[in-house]
Amino acid sequence: MKIVIPPPLTEPPQPQSFGQDFWLLLRNQLHVTWNKLRHWPFLAWLGVISAGIGLLSVLVYLGSVAYGALQVMPPEIGQGFLTLIFMIGIASQVFFGITAAFVTLYMSEDLELFFMSPVPLRVVFAVKSLMIANSNLLTALLFCFLPGLFYGLLFQASASYYLFVILVGCGFWIMGTAAAALLNLVVMRIVPPHRSREAVGVIGAVAGILVALLFQLPSMIMMQGQSLNLTDWLTGQEQLLKVMGYFPWGWGAKALGAGITGEFTNGLAWSLLLLLTAAALFWVAFILLERGFRRGWISLTQGAAPRRKKQHRDLHTGEFTPSTLQFTVTEHAAGVASPWAGMWAVAKKDLLYMKRDTREWFGYMVPLLLMMFFVAQYLFFQAEQTASSMVSVLVMYTLMFSGNMALQSFGREGEADWFLNSVPLAGWPVVWGKLLGAVIPTLVLMQALLVGTAVAIKVSASLTIMLAIGAFLLTLGASAIGLFYSINNSRFNPESPQQRISPGASMLMYLVNLIFMLILALGMVYLIPPAELITALKAMPPAPVGGGFLNSMGRFFFTISRPLLWQPLGRTMMGLLVTFGSWSLVFFGFMAATVRQSRKGLRVENVTGTKKKRRKLK
Amino acid sequence: MHETLIRTQHLTKRYGSTAVVDNLNLEVQSGEIFGFLGPNGSGKTTTIRMLSGLLDASEGEAYICGYNIAKEASQAKGLLAYVPDQPKIYGKLTATEFLRLVAALYRVPKEFAAERAAQLLSMFGLAERADELLEGYSHGMRQKVVLAAALIHQPRVILLDEPTVGLDPASARLLKNVLQELALQGAAVFLSTHILEIAERMCHRVGILQQGKLIAQGSPEELRQRVGHADESLEDIFLELTGGHETAELIRSLEEGDNQ
Numbered sequence: 010m011k012i013v014i015p016p017p018l019t020e021p022p023q024p025q026s027f028g029q030d031f032w033l034l035l036r037n038q039l040h041v042t043w044n045k046l047r048h049w050p051f052l053a054w055l056g057v058i059s060a061g062i063g064l065l066s067v068l069v070y071l072g073s074v075a076y077g078a079l080q081v082m083p084p085e086i087g088q089g090f091l092t093l094i095f096m097i098g099i100a101s102q103v104f105f106g107i108t109a110a111f112v113t114l115y116m117s118e119d120l121e122l123f124f125m126s127p128v129p130l131r132v133v134f135a136v137k138s139l140m141i142a143n144s145n146l147l148t149a150l151l152f153c154f155l156p157g158l159f160y161g162l163l164f165q166a167s168a169s170y171y172l173f174v175i176l177v178g179c180g181f182w183i184m185g186t187a188a189a190a191l192l193n194l195v196v197m198r199i200v201p202p203h204r205s206r207e208a209v210g211v212i213g214a215v216a217g218i219l220v221a222l223l224f225q226l227p228s229m230i231m232m233q234g235q236s237l238n239l240t241d242w243l244t245g246q247e248q249l250l251k252v253m254g255y256f257p258w259g260w261g262a263k264a265l266g267a268g269i270t271g272e273f274t275n276g277l278a279w280s281l282l283l284l285l286t287a288a289a290l291f292w293v294a295f296i297l298l299e300r301g302f303r304r305g306w307i308s309l310t311q312g313a314a315p316r317r318k319k320q321h322r323d324l325h326t327g328e329f330t331p332s333t334l335q336f337t338v339t340e341h342a343a344g345v346a347s348p349w350a351g352m353w354a355v356a357k358k359d360l361l362y363m364k365r366d367t368r369e370w371f372g373y374m375v376p377l378l379l380m381m382f383f384v385a386q387y388l389f390f391q392a393e394q395t396a397s398s399m400v401s402v403l404v405m406y407t408l409m410f411s412g413n414m415a416l417q418s419f420g421r422e423g424e425a426d427w428f429l430n431s432v433p434l435a436g437w438p439v440v441w442g443k444l445l446g447a448v449i450p451t452l453v454l455m456q457a458l459l460v461g462t463a464v465a466i467k468v469s470a471s472l473t474i475m476l477a478i479g480a481f482l483l484t485l486g487a488s489a490i491g492l493f494y495s496i497n498n499s500r501f502n503p504e505s506p507q508q509r510i511s512p513g514a515s516m517l518m519y520l521v522n523l524i525f526m527l528i529l530a531l532g533m534v535y536l537i538p539p540a541e542l543i544t545a546l547k548a549m550p551p552a553p554v555g556g557g558f559l560n561s562m563g564r565f566f567f568t569i570s571r572p573l574l575w576q577p578l579g580r581t582m583m584g585l586l587v588t589f590g591s592w593s594l595v596f597f598g599f600m601a602a603t604v605r606q607s608r609k610g611l612r613v614e615n616v617t618g619t620k621k622k623r624r625k626l627k
Numbered sequence: 628m629h630e631t632l633i634r635t636q637h638l639t640k641r642y643g644s645t646a647v648v649d650n651l652n653l654e655v656q657s658g659e660i661f662g663f664l665g666p667n668g669s670g671k672t673t674t675i676r677m678l679s680g681l682l683d684a685s686e687g688e689a690y691i692c693g694y695n696i697a698k699e700a701s702q703a704k705g706l707l708a709y710v711p712d713q714p715k716i717y718g719k720l721t722a723t724e725f726l727r728l729v730a731a732l733y734r735v736p737k738e739f740a741a742e743r744a745a746q747l748l749s750m751f752g753l754a755e756r757a758d759e760l761l762e763g764y765s766h767g768m769r770q771k772v773v774l775a776a777a778l779i780h781q782p783r784v785i786l787l788d789e790p791t792v793g794l795d796p797a798s799a800r801l802l803k804n805v806l807q808e809l810a811l812q813g814a815a816v817f818l819s820t821h822i823l824e825i826a827e828r829m830c831h832r833v834g835i836l837q838q839g840k841l842i843a844q845g846s847p848e849e850l851r852q853r854v855g856h857a858d859e860s861l862e863d864i865f866l867e868l869t870g871g872h873e874t875a876e877l878i879r880s881l882e883e884g885d886n887q
Contacts, residue, residue, distance in 0.1 A: 014805065015743075017783040017814040021705035022734035034860070044719040044760070118715050125679045126706040126732040304683045445779050 023125065034123070038136060052512075068151060073084045075156070079163055079551040087164075088266040089157055089250040099185050102145045106189025108212045109144035113137050114298070115197050116209065121447070124302070132300050142186040149185060154178035169276075170268035176280035177261040184287035190294040193303055210368035216609025248390060255426060257283055294510050318509040319609050351434040353465025354447070362421060363450060368411035373414075373454055403462060405526070406477065407455045411484040412522045413515075415447040415491025419611055420499035420509025426613040439611075440492065440604045448488050456479050482592055483529070487522050489599040500614035511614070525595050531569065532588030535580055546570055629656040632784050632815035633678065637687035640673050640839075649839040650687070655782075655815045655832075660806060662830035663819040666869050670839040671819040672712065675786050678817070691784050700740040705733065708782035710870040712789040714773040722753055725761060726779055731782035740779070747775035750805075751798065755870050759803045766793040770848030774802060778809075785809060791825060803829055827861040837869050 025033075075094070079087050114120070114137060123133040157174035160166075184268040253259040260283045267276035363369040422429060429439055459480045463473040498514030534542070552567035553560045572583040640648040648670040655661040665671050676682040678689050680696045680703065685831035689696045694703035698810075718727055723744055730740035748757045751771040761769065770793045777785060785806070791799045806816050806829065821827055826833050827847050834844040843850055850864050 014747055014778065014808050014812060015781050016708055016812045018781045018807070021692075021702040023700055025734065033731050037731075040724070041717055041719050048719065048760070118717055121681060121711065122729070123732070124681050125704060125707070126729070126735070127701045128732055129701060158736070332701075379781045 014363075024127070027129070027132060027135075029608070034128065034132060034136040035139070038140065042394050047070070058562060072155075072159075076163070077157055079160065082390075085266070087160060088262045089246070089253075091160060091262040091265060091457055092250060092253045094156045095151055095181060095261045096256075098148065098156075098181055099150045099188065099258060101152060102182070102185025103188045103192060105148055105216065107193050108209065108216060110141045110190050110193035111196060111209060113140050113144075113195065114302075115200075116206070120302070126253075130299050130303065131295075133390070134295055138186065138190065141190060142182065145182060145186050145189065149178065149182035153181035153185075153261075157261075161263060161269070164269045166269050167271065167274055170265070171269040173264045173276045173280045176277075176284055177264050180280065180283035180287045181261060182287075183284070183291050183474050187287065187291035189293040190411060191290070192296055193296075195533060197301075205261050206605045208368050211371065231405070257286060260447060275278055308592055348434065348438040349434070351438040352442040352445065355434070355439055356445035358447065359418065359421060359443065359446030363446075373450060382536065403459055404476070404483070407459065407480050408483050408487045408526050409519060410455065410520050411451045411487035412491040412518055414451050416495045416518055417486035417509050418447050418492055420444045420496040420501060420613060422499070422611070422613055423501040423509075424615070426499075426501075426611060430610050433609070436608045437604045439607050440496075443492055444485075444488055444600070447492065448484055451488065452481065452484050455484060460500070479529075479533070483526070486525055486529075486592055486596050489596045489603070490521050490525065491518055493599040493603045493606075494521075496603050498614075499612065500616050503617040525591070528591040529588060532584050532586075532591060535572050535584030535587060537584075538580070541572060546573055631660060631690075632657050633817055634690040635674075635687065636689075637797050638674070638677060638684050638689055639686040640670070640677060640682065645837050647834075648677065648684075651836075651839075651841055653834055653841060653844060655784075655817055657813045657815055658810050659832065660816040660830045662817070662826035662833035663817060663836065664821075664823065664833055664865055665819075665836035669836045669869075671836055672788055673721070673839075675709070675788050675817070675819060679702055679707060679786050681709075684784040705780075708777035708780070708785045710770075710773050710785070710787040710790050712775045712792060714766075714769040715886070716761050716769060716772060717761060720761055721758045722761060722764075722775075723757045723827065725772060726776055729776040730779050735780050743779055744775075747755075748772075751775050751801070757776070767795060770794055771798060772876045778805070782813045782814065783862050784817070787796065787816070787819040789820060790818055791822060795804055797841075806855055823860070823865055833861070835865060835868055843868050859861060 075090075079090060092097060117137070120133070120137075124130070154174065157177060161170045161174060196208065201334045250259075253265065253327070264276045264279035264283065267273075267279060369523060419426075429435075434442075456477060461474050463476055468476075494514045494517065495510065498511045499509055500510055502508055549567070549570075553563040572580050575583065629630075631654050633653070635651050635653050638648060638651040639646060645740060649809045651674060651797070653661075663671050677684050678691065678696065680700050691703040692706045694706070717728075720728065725742035726747065727740055730744065731737075732775065735743070745754070748754050751774065753771055753775070754769065756768070764772065770790070774790065777787075787806075788869070790802060794802060795836070801880065803825070806818070810816050810831075818830075831845050832844060835842050835850075837863070843853065845853070847861050847864075850861070850868075852860060
């Protein structure tokens with residue numbers, strides 16, 4: 010084939026203006042974003058819209074509470090209130106901005122391309138900074154622009170006041186973005202490039218927890234009822250608010266306060282001071298960012314792991330010569346090791362993976378946070394009802410959590426699923442290894458939580474032991490169910506490696522686990538029947554006759570409730586049979602099905618954007 | 628007349644006290660294909676990244692077509708193309724859109740850009756999938772897109788880091804032909820590779836880097852003369868110079884073991 014290539018350039022291309030380059034990069038960015046949105050799946054849109062509506066509802070509620078509080082506040086107290094809101098606004102922008110900056114700069118797919126092109130670096134970072142600022146816009150609007158706007162409307166401020174609202178809002182917006190970019194520099198320096206996805210996962214998890222706490226605010230405010238009085242609280246914080254006045258959020262509030270009272274020069278001075286400080290901070294962030302990348306202080310690519318400083322154990326002593334290698338390869342080593350070793354190897358691999366991937370820890374932190382919430386509720390309200398509801402929630406959670414953790418097991422293989430399919434361990438060594446890997450951390454955590462909580466709320470010793478045994482059985486059973494759905498429905502998406510299961514399978518697993526728990530609960534009720542239930546059963550009318558769904562259901566519940574009225578020996582035998590029979594059936598049944606599937610070959614669905622590719626080995 | 632298009636003077640990159648590239652002095656002329664060899668971790672990629680302006684040198688200077696890459700970055704980069712070993716490109720752009728973006732970044736006039744993008748995609752066998760998003764491309768296909776992008780602005784200097792990784796034999800052959808054609812047209816080609824056969828067949832000169840230091844440079848023939856074994860392959864010379872002869876001996880003894 011004859012290749013015709015135009016001759017190389019002899020002179021460099023003519024430089025373009027800052028504006029031309031900026032517009033070129035910005036247009037490209039908008040184009041990429043547009044393509045991304047166009048290829049979003051419907052479910053993603055649905056999720057975003059639902060979350061948006063939920064968040065908006067919470068914010069509208071909080072906004073109405075804040076507006077109501079402002080109405081009864083004198084302007085000087087209102088100014089203190091604004092100071093607090095602005096401070097929250099800056100903090101939120103920094104927190105969410107760090108994630109945006111991290112993704113925009115450290116995980117960017119285009120920085121290398123731009124760095125080697127003749128486009129000046131300042132243009133590249135100007136566009137990147139605009140993108141970070143854009144992701145902070147909503148936070149800035151909610152916490153920096155809108156409070157000022159409503160404050161002005163409430164006190165019927167003059168038109169010049171709204172100039173200050175714009176100046177102050179822009180100042181906080183720039184400042185929040187700059188602070189986020191600066192802190193992100195530290196994060197990028199600490200986090201090695203190959204762990205950047207992990208870091209974003211962790212930051213995302215923290216953000217998720219904060220948003221979840223935000224959703225709790227309305228109910229907490231409602232529970233506080235009359236005792237929440239912002240005006241009284243702010244009046245009592247005079248000293249604190251005075252100190253706040255020295256910080257930028259105080260300057261913003263002072264500017265708006267001056268705007269309300271018609272002191273134009275005073276307001277303008279504070280607004281400009283804020284804006285100039287923000288601009289200076291932004292400039293520092295911009296310069297440091299550009300230098301950090303250019304001088305290699307921040308790594309540009311997500312390369313391999315750095316060389317470990319830790320001294321490795323020297324496995325080979327003496328000279329490593331061909332003769333020693335020949336000696337080892339002539340030894341017959343294959344096929345003599347126990348499959349138990351293989352099982353433990355699989356479990357150990359999973360445990361090491363969980364230990365070394367920070368994102369995995371957040372899966373285990375959710376029950377801890379949940380428990381902290383319940384324990385705090387118990388400590389504050391000290392209600393008997395709280396204790397029993399806490400134990401039942403904990404049991405329920407053990408079941409769901411165990412199932413969910415096992416559900417992640419096979420998806421953890423990700424793109425390396427070929428490996429477990431290619432080793433001579435298919436069948437029970439792989440499946441039991443996976444079970445062990447999923448169950449060990451879950452059991453340790455849930456046992457510690459259950460027993461710890463039972464002791465903390467002073468539950469009797471016998472009930473504590475029963476809870477411990479119950480948690481053990483529940484964890485194993487739920488994990489077996491989870492493993493079965495995991496081996497059949499795993500998926501891997503390199504962009505979000507923590508989403509390892511299809512949503513449908515996840516729902517189905519929860520449903521099966523729920524039925525499993527109901528059957529176990531029935532067995533437990535046969536073993537330890539509650540006195541109230543026995544009394545109610547004795548007063549029950551006979552089983553309904555006739556057809557129809559409701560009558561059939563009535564007859565079903567009537568029949569399964571009969572053993573409760575049997576003699577204790579028969580009832581206990583029935584309880585043991587139902588509890589251990591159903592547990593054995595579920596546990597061994599699901600394990601056997603998983604082992605069978607493992608022998609056929611485990612599958613991990615490869616998901617990239619909207620495209621799906623099912624890989625089935627063997 | 629040959630012109631020096633790549634020149635480094637005491638080029639050094641340090642991370643802390645460790646010199647990853649140490650006092651590198653080399654020159655590559657127009658019309659020359661220069662192979663950059665070295666064991667893993669010897670500093671090849673760091674050198675290429677410094678030459679491409681992606682990384683600042685700790686000491687020393689690098690010149691592309693006479694322009695200092697640190698001080699006259701825009702001019703130098705305008706005449707340069709870099710093909711990284713791991714092609715990181717926008718998953719949410721099509722190949723055509725990506726090539727047009729690169730053309731715009733390098734100030735290629737619009738009327739040429741579209742035509743040239745189509746020609747290059749056709750040359751690399753990507754014309755049929757030119758309007759698909761790049762996220763659906765395989766590693767080899769992405770590599771071809773990056774190669775096409777590197778050629779779109781008629782670079783005078785082209786830096787390639789392991790360019791044949793992921794390419795099928797036909798594409799690898801095409802790449803070799805393209806690079807030879809570029810050299811014939813007067814461009815300087817600087818490529819790092821582990822495939823010594825490619826270096827031996829394609830490169831006019833090679834440089835061998837070890838622990839950041841350039842331990843040898845010259846044509847394969849000159850290197851043979853230097854080690855004193857006229858009949859040895861570049862692989863043998865490389866292993867001898869980089870101290871890999873223990874590994875070579877090991878491989879040989881394993882082969883003997885298999886034959887027995």
